[in-house]
Amino acid sequence: MPELPEVETISKGLDKKLKNKKITRIWTDWPKYFKLHKNEKDFSRQIIGKKILKVSRRGKNILFYLSEKHILLIHLKMTGHLLIGEWKQNRSEKLGEKWQGQKWVPTKDGGPLTDPFNRFIRLIFFLDNGKMLALSDVRRFAKVLCGVEEKILNLPDIKNLGPEPLDKRFTYKKFGELFKNKKGVIKSVLMDQGFISGIGNIYSDEILWLSKIHPSRRVEGLKEKELIAIYKYIKQNLKKAIRLRGTSFSDYRDSEGRRGKYSLFRRVYQREGEPCSRCGIEIKRIKIGARSAHFCPICQKE
DNA sequence: ACAATATCCTGCGAGC
DNA sequence: TGCTCGCAGGATATTG
Numbered sequence: 001m002p003e004l005p006e007v008e009t010i011s012k013g014l015d016k017k018l019k020n021k022k023i024t025r026i027w028t029d030w031p032k033y034f035k036l037h038k039n040e041k042d043f044s045r046q047i048i049g050k051k052i053l054k055v056s057r058r059g060k061n062i063l064f065y066l067s068e069k070h071i072l073l074i075h076l077k078m079t080g081h082l083l084i085g086e087w088k089q090n091r092s093e094k095l096g097e098k099w100q101g102q103k104w105v106p107t108k109d110g111g112p113l114t115d116p117f118n119r120f121i122r123l124i125f126f127l128d129n130g131k132m133l134a135l136s137d138v139r140r141f142a143k144v145l146c147g148v149e150e151k152i153l154n155l156p157d158i159k160n161l162g163p164e165p166l167d168k169r170f171t172y173k174k175f176g177e178l179f180k181n182k183k184g185v186i187k188s189v190l191m192d193q194g195f196i197s198g199i200g201n202i203y204s205d206e207i208l209w210l211s212k213i214h215p216s217r218r219v220e221g222l223k224e225k226e227l228i229a230i231y232k233y234i235k236q237n238l239k240k241a242i243r244l245r246g247t248s249f250s251d252y253r254d255s256e257g258r259r260g261k262y263s264l265f266r267r268v269y270q271r272e273g274e275p276c277s278r279c280g281i282e283i284k285r286i287k288i289g290a291r292s293a294h295f296c297p298i299c300q301k302e
Numbered sequence: 303a304c305a306a307t308a309t310c311c312t313g314c315g316a317g318c
Numbered sequence: 319t320g321c322t323c324g325c326a327g328g329a330t331a332t333t334g
Contacts, residue, residue, distance in 0.1 A: 001327065032310090060328080078327050079312090120312095139311045141328070157329090183304085193329075200328070270314075291327070 001078045003060060004165070004198030005241035010082060011062050014133075015055035017084055018064075022051045022128040030122045033135075036155075046146040047072060048123075059161045059197030063152075071152040075264065077141035079120075083134050113241040161197040165234050173230045179219055186230075187215035187288045199234070202269045203241065205294045207233045209268045214300040215293040216286070268294040 004008065006169055007237075026044050034043040050066040057063065062082070064072035074082065123135040123144065135142060145152060152158065153267040162178070163170045178196070182189060190204040199207070208215050211229035214220070267277055276296035285294050 077329075136322085137311095138313065139327085141311065143329090191328085291307095 001200055001202070002076050002080070002246070003056075003200035003203050004238055005203070005244075006056050006246035007062060007076070007198070008242050009245045010076075011055045011057040014062070014064075014082065014084075018052045018055060018127070018133065020051060020053070021131070022049065023047055023066075023125050024049075024125060024128050025126045027126070030137075030140055032140070032143055033123060034146075035143055036145040036147065043144070045144060046070065058158055058164070059193055060200070061157060065149075066146075070146060070147045071149050073143070073145040073152055073155075073157065074135070075143040075157070076137070077139075077143065079138040080142040081136040083136060085132050085134055086130060087209050160194050161196065162193060162195045165196050165198060166238055172228070172231050176227060179222070179227060182219050184219060185215070185288055186213060186217050186219050187291075187293050189219050190230075190234075191291070196234070198238070201291055202266075202301040203237060205269045206267055207237055209294075209296060209300060210237060212299050214302045215288055215295050216302060268296065270294065 025048060026040075028040060031040040031043075034040065037043040037046070039299055047066070047070070050068060050070055051068060052064055054065040055062065056065070060075060062074045062076070064074070066072060074080070076082070099246065120136045120138045121134045122137050122140060122142075125133040127133065135144070142155070145155070145157075163174065183196070184192075187208065190199050190207065191201065204214070207230060210233040211226065213226055213230065267281050271283045272294060274283055276299060277285055279296065279298045281296060281298045283294055284297050285292050287293070
């Protein structure tokens with residue numbers, strides 16, 4: 001499940017590669033992606049013929065700024081991947097008719113032909129340079145929207161997002177103010193996109209381990225010292241993960257199909273039963289809400 | 303007003 | 319070996 005560092009890596013990569021490319025047509029076998037649109041036609045009308053001007057990110061949403069003041073928004077949710085491939089002229093009609101998903105032609109500089117995720121391509125944007133942007137998505141949870149800038153940026157998906165944690169304007173003062181009237185369990189609060197955007201299950205676990213705070217603690221009871229630690233490690237850990245191009249745990253890949261390297265530094269996430277790298281005791285896993293939380297029972301006292 | 307639970311999906315691993 | 323079953327999870331809707 002891509003979170004802020006993964007989505008940042010992906011959108012930066014796509015920005016480099018897709019700038020000034022025009023979308024000539026699309027193919028999908030899952031029109032349910034287009035939650036904002038009546039059907040596939042309604043979606044494709046919005047996007048065909050538009051040029052990609054810039055790719056960026058807000059929270060975990062990827063924003064493609066298009067010509068004619070349009071935006072394409074893609075949220076990868078848990079299993080979404082965006083991969084760039086090439087399509088050959090002589091095969092293009094066949095691909096357009098029915099994409100069987102068995103194989104696709106990767107770019108020379110990376111996309112792995114044998115990568116298992118190539119089996120789950122559900123949506124393809126064909127570009128005017130002979131390449132394609134493919135969405136692979138095992139569980140079909142991804143979200144794909146297109147419309148005029150004003151409309152997309154005013155959707156709850158964007159408008160209800162909390163501050164960007166790595167924004168310079170996100171000072172400790174701002175962070176502290178957020179907590180003043182906040183109630184609830186810290187793990188859930190960190191993952192609340194309306195509170196702070198971009199943090200999900202992996203990084204909330206990591207941040208709390210670094211801060212030595214039990215994931216079930218209520219935010220009402222957190223001391224100043226503890227809030228300072230959380231603030232510090234949000235910034236530090238997300239930055240570090242971006243430097244390492246994201247987490248390779250689970251099925252994350254960047255736009256060239258590469259894994260990130262953050263997983264080498266993962267302390268608790270998906271390490272149940274392994275020794276804590278600080279104190280050696282076994283990492284535990286509990287349920288918070290419907291999510292699993294990983295923590296060290298010694299370093300992170302309740 | 304808030305919190306817990308169901309929903310969407312499907313590959314995978316556990317268990318028999 | 320081959321089957322069934324239940325888990326995983328981000329965001330949103332629905333129920334308690």
